Amino acid sequence: MLYPLSYEGETSGNVSVGAAFDAIGQTCQYMSDPIAALIDLLQPVFDEIAGPDTVSESGHPDPTVRPSDHADAQINGALSLAKLLGDNPRALAQRVVDSGVLDNVASSHVAGPGFINVTFSPQFLAGELAAVASADGVGLVPSEQPLQVVVDYSAPNVAKEMHVGHLRSTAIGDSLVRMLEACGHSVKRENHIGDWGTPFGMLIEHLLDLGEADAAEALSLGDLNGFYKEARVKFDESDEFQERSRQRVVLLQGGDGETLRLWEILVGLSAAYFNTVYETLGVLLTDDDLVGESHYQPLMPGVVDRLATAGLLEESDGADVVFPPGFENREGDPLPLIIQKGAGGFNYATSDLACVIDRTERIGADLILYVVDAGQSQHFQMVFAVARMAGWLDDEIEAVHVPFGIVLGTDRKRLKTRSGEPVRLVALLNEAVSRADAAIADKNPDLDEDTRHDVARSIGIGAVKYADLSTDRVKDYVFDFDRMLAFEGNTGPYLQYAHARICSIFRREEVERAPMRTAPIELAEPQELALAQQILGFPSAVDAALESYSPHKLCTYVYDLATTFSAFYEHCRIKGSPEPTYSSRLALADLTARVLERALGLLGIDAPEQM
RNA sequence: GCCCUCGUAGCUCAGUUGGAUAGAGCACGUCACUUCUAAUGACACGGUCGCAGGUUCGAUUCCUGCCGAGGGCGCCA
Numbered sequence A: 001m002l003y004p005l006s007y008e009g010e011t012s013g014n015v016s017v018g019a020a021f022d023a024i025g026q027t028c029q030y031m032s033d034p035i036a037a038l039i040d041l042l043q044p045v046f047d048e049i050a051g052p053d054t055v056s057e058s059g060h061p062d063p064t065v066r067p068s069d070h071a072d073a074q075i076n077g078a079l080s081l082a083k084l085l086g087d088n089p090r091a092l093a094q095r096v097v098d099s100g101v102l103d104n105v106a107s108s109h110v111a112g113p114g115f116i117n118v119t120f121s122p123q124f125l126a127g128e129l130a131a132v133a134s135a136d137g138v139g140l141v142p143s144e145q146p147l148q149v150v151v152d153y154s155a156p157n158v159a160k161e162m163h164v165g166h167l168r169s170t171a172i173g174d175s176l177v178r179m180l181e182a183c184g185h186s187v188k189r190e191n192h193i194g195d196w197g198t199p200f201g202m203l204i205e206h207l208l209d210l211g212e213a214d215a216a217e218a219l220s221l222g223d224l225n226g227f228y229k230e231a232r233v234k235f236d237e238s239d240e241f242q243e244r245s246r247q248r249v250v251l252l253q254g255g256d257g258e259t260l261r262l263w264e265i266l267v268g269l270s271a272a273y274f275n276t277v278y279e280t281l282g283v284l285l286t287d288d289d290l291v292g293e294s295h296y297q298p299l300m301p302g303v304v305d306r307l308a309t310a311g312l313l314e315e316s317d318g319a320d321v322v323f324p325p326g327f328e329n330r331e332g333d334p335l336p337l338i339i340q341k342g343a344g345g346f347n348y349a350t351s352d353l354a355c356v357i358d359r360t361e362r363i364g365a366d367l368i369l370y371v372v373d374a375g376q377s378q379h380f381q382m383v384f385a386v387a388r389m390a391g392w393l394d395d396e397i398e399a400v401h402v403p404f405g406i407v408l409g410t411d412r413k414r415l416k417t418r419s420g421e422p423v424r425l426v427a428l429l430n431e432a433v434s435r436a437d438a439a440i441a442d443k444n445p446d447l448d449e450d451t452r453h454d455v456a457r458s459i460g461i462g463a464v465k466y467a468d469l470s471t472d473r474v475k476d477y478v479f480d481f482d483r484m485l486a487f488e489g490n491t492g493p494y495l496q497y498a499h500a501r502i503c504s505i506f507r508r509e510e511v512e513r514a515p516m517r518t519a520p521i522e523l524a525e526p527q528e529l530a531l532a533q534q535i536l537g538f539p540s541a542v543d544a545a546l547e548s549y550s551p552h553k554l555c556t557y558v559y560d561l562a563t564t565f566s567a568f569y570e571h572c573r574i575k576g577s578p579e580p581t582y583s584s585r586l587a588l589a590d591l592t593a594r595v596l597e598r599a600l601g602l603l604g605i606d607a608p609e610q611m
Numbered sequence B: 001g002c003c004c005u006c007g008u009a010g011c012u013c014a015g016u017u018g019g020a021u022a023g024a025g026c027a028c029g030u031c032a033c034u035u036c037u038a039a040u041g042a043c044a045c046g047g048u049c050g051c052a053g054g055u056u057c058g059a060u061u062c063c064u065g066c067c068g069a070g071g072g073c074g075c076c077a
Helices: A034-050 A052-058 A077-085 A089-098 A122-133 A164-182 A199-210 A212-220 A224-237 A239-253 A257-281 A293-309 A348-362 A374-389 A425-443 A449-469 A492-509 A514-518 A526-536 A538-547 A551-571 A581-602
Strands: A065-067 A073-075 A106-111 A115-120 A148-152 A186-190 A314-316 A319-322 A337-340 A367-371 A398-402
Touching (some): A034 A052, A034 A073, A034 A077, A034 A122, A052 A077, A073 A106, A077 A089, A077 A115, A089 A115, A115 A122, A122 A514, A122 A526, A164 A186, A164 A257, A164 A425, A164 A551, A199 A212, A199 A239, A199 A257, A212 A224, A212 A257, A224 A239, A239 A257, A257 A449, A293 A319, A293 A337, A293 A348, A337 A348, A337 A374, A348 A367, A374 A398, A425 A449, A449 A492, A449 A551, A492 A581, A526 A551, A538 A581, A551 A581
Parallel strands (some): A148 A186, A148 A367, A367 A398
Antiparallel strands (some): A065 A073, A073 A115, A106 A115, A314 A319, A319 A337
C-alpha cells in the first residue's frame, strides 16, 4: 500500500510501503476490511514459523491473502514459505490453522497443495459493519501520515478550444485529487494552462485588429477555435502581420505594459470559458488553481544557472543542454534535454524543470503527479532524470507521470469531426446531457421538467466521466454514446440507478435512513454475507486505486458493489420481513447507498436520489 | 533503426503484483413482471490469454525472441 490509510474500527494502525518513502511495515490490529484484518492476524504467525533468522534475511513472509472462489478468502502464503524453508506446504498450512489466531473471526481449513480457505464468521462481519455504519466515512478515514501532493492536470491552451484530450486529463486528475483528499493528504491542484509562447504575438495582434470589444465578444461566445484560426491564417498569408506578431512576442517577453494588458484580456476571457466547461463537468478546478506557463518564466534563468553551477550544462549545436544517461536519438547518439535554445529562448523542458523546483522548494511537495497523455512519456522521463541529477528530486520527493491513452471513435480511430478536427468538448457534453434527458423522459415520464433536467445533467456528465475513468487509463478507449449511456452493464447510469433505487426503498417504506445506522445487523443469507464483505472492502479499493493512480479500480469496485447489492435485493426481501431482519436489511441498504454515493463522489460523479 | 505502451470471448473491458476451473457487460438464445423501480435478475452460449521458448510446485502475470497496433526519437508546446 503506497498510501498509509487507517481504517475505522476499534483500533487503527497502518500498513505503509511507499515508493518514495521507506517501508514502515507497521501493521494494524483491526481494519474494516476483513481481508486486511486477516493479514494483521496472520503476520505474527508467519513470522514465527519462518523464524527470526529467515525474517532478518528475507523480510516478513507475505501471508498472501486473496479473495477466493472457494471460500470468502484464501491464504496462499504457506506455499511460498514452505518453499523458502524447504518444508511441507500442507503441514505448514495446518500449523497456521492450528495456531488458532483466526478462530475469533473465521473458520479455516487446508485445501489443495497448501491453500488455506477462510470463511468469515457472521458475527465478526456484523461487528465490523456496525463500526463502519456509525461513522461518517463509511470506512474511510484520513491518513495519519499525510503527504503534500501536487497534481498537474487539465492544462488547456489559451485561445484554443478544449477537446477530448482535455477531458481525460481533467476527469482523471479530478478523481485522483478527490481520492487523495479523502485519504487526508494535502493536495495542491495546478492547472498548467498554455498561456505563454510565440503564438501570443499573433493572437494579440489579431485582438488589436478586431478591436478589443469585438474580440472580447468573439471569445466570450466560446468560439475560441475560430479566433485562433483567423489569427493563424493571417500569420501564414501576411508577411506584415507575421512581422508585427514577432515584434509583439518580443514586447510580451520584455514585459511591455500595454502588451501585458492585452495578453491578460486573452487569458482572462479564456479562463472564463474554461470555468464554464469545468462547471458543466463538475470538477474542482477554479481560478485559484491556474498556474500557467507564464508563471514559470521568471524562474527560467535560475534553472539555467543552477544546472550550470552543478556542472550539468553542456553546449551542443549552439544550445545549452543536459545529457541524461540512457537516452539516445535516431542515430544512436546521446539525446539531450534542451534547456536554452541557440537563439536564447527557453522551451518547455526548462519550464517543466522550473515547475519541479517551484513545487518542491516553494510548495514543499512530497509527491508530484502529472496527468498528461502517454505521448509525453519520454519527455517526462528525461525531465525527471535531469531533476534527479540536479538533486531537485530524490528518494524523499517523487515525481510521477500519470499517462493516459487517446480517445477513439467507434471506428477505432482517433476521435475527430468529419472535417478532421478535434471534437469540441462542450459539444460532446451537451449531446450526452440531451441524450440522457431523452432517456429519462422516456423511462420516467412522471418526473417534472426541472428535476428531469437536473437529473439528465448528472447522468449525461456522469456517463461521460465514468466511461473515461472505468478502463485502464493507459489504454486508448472508445467513445460511444450508446454504450456509456446504457442503463445496463458497467456504466455511470447503472450505478446512479442502483443508488437511486435504494433511496426509493426508503421513500416507499417511509423510513428515515439515519436511525438505520445504529440498527443491529444480522447476517444469515449468503447474499447478506457477500454484501457485507463487499461494503467493508471500500477503503481497500480506494487504496488500490491510489496505489497505481488508477481510478478504474475504484470503478470496478463500485460496479461489483452494485451487482452484489442486486443479488441481495433479489433474494433477501425487505418489505414485510419481520424484525429484526427488516431493520437489519434496511441498514445494509442504507450503508450500500452511502458507499455508492461516496465512491461515485470520489470519481467526481453525482448520485441523484431519484431518476 | 532504437525506445515506450498495448495485444484476454464476435464487440467493449476487468483480472488485486506468481495461485486452484481466466471473469463481467453488450450482442445472440431461454426463463422470470398485477410483486420493495423488469431501467436491476437468473440460466445458456462464447477462450490456443498475439506466437514460440525460458524461469518453478504453479505463468494471463516475471525474463528472452519474434508478429501485430499505436506513440516517441535536438532547438514546437
